Structure formats: C-alpha cells, structure tokens
Amino acid sequence: MELYSVLKRPLITEKSTILREGANAYVFEIERSATKVDVRRAVEKIFKVVVTDVRTVNMRGKKKRHGRIIGRRNHWKKAIVTLAPGNSIEIFEGA
Numbered sequence: 001m002e003l004y005s006v007l008k009r010p011l012i013t014e015k016s017t018i019l020r021e022g023a024n025a026y027v028f029e030i031e032r033s034a035t036k037v038d039v040r041r042a043v044e045k046i047f048k049v050v051v052t053d054v055r056t057v058n059m060r061g062k063k064k065r066h067g068r069i070i071g072r073r074n075h076w077k078k079a080i081v082t083l084a085p086g087n088s089i090e091i092f093e094g095a
Contacts, residue, residue: 006034006042010091011078025082026089030056032077039079050084 008029016027030039036054043051057080061073083089 001031001034001038003042003045006031006038007046019080023082024085024087025080028079028081030077030079032058032075034077034079036079039081043081047089049087049089051081052084053082055080055082 008031011027011029013027019025019027026043028039028043034042034056036056039054039056040051043049043054057078059076059078061075064071064073
C-alpha cells in the first residue's frame with residue numbers, strides 16, 4: 001500500500017489533544033484496509049519519527065435522520081500512534 005494513501009487526515013479533538021500531551025500519542029483517520037504495519041511504516045517514513053505502538057479502531061457510521069428518512073454515515077477507521085520519548089509531529093503543534 002502506498003504511504004500517502006494510508007493516512008487520510010489527522011484527528012484533532014479534545015481527547016486526542018489529551019493523548020498527545022499525556023502519552024505522546026497521535027490520532028489519524030486511516031484507510032479502512034490499512035493494517036498496523038502499514039500505519040507504522042507510513043508514519044515513520046513521512047514524519048521521520050520512531051513509532052513504539054499502533055492501535056487501530058473500526059468506527060461505525062452514525063445513524064442520521066433527514067426528515068422521515070433515516071440514513072447512515074460511512075464507517076471509518078482510526079489509528080492511535082504512540083511515539084518514542086523525544087519525538088513529535090510538527091503538524092499537531094500549532095493546533
């Protein structure tokens with residue numbers, strides 16, 4: 001799998017900010033077919049950091065209602081990437 005197609009976008013939420021400050025962990029939305037090994041390689045190559053742990057979560061799409069019609073958002077996958085002490089990713093620092 002190509003490196004830049006594995007990581008879709010960084011997730012910047014209140015919970016991910018707490019993880020980043022406390023555990024040096026960063027959260028990304030990733031491709032649904034990506035594995036932990038794919039995510040580790042992509043983060044290490046793109047951001048030039050050392051990854052110690054990768055956890056992945058399959059997120060179910062929420063049910064949403066538009067009048068009488070009930071729809072569903074798409075399912076997606078996220079990864080929580082823990083970096084070695086002393087490493088950081090700069091794109092998260094300004095947020």
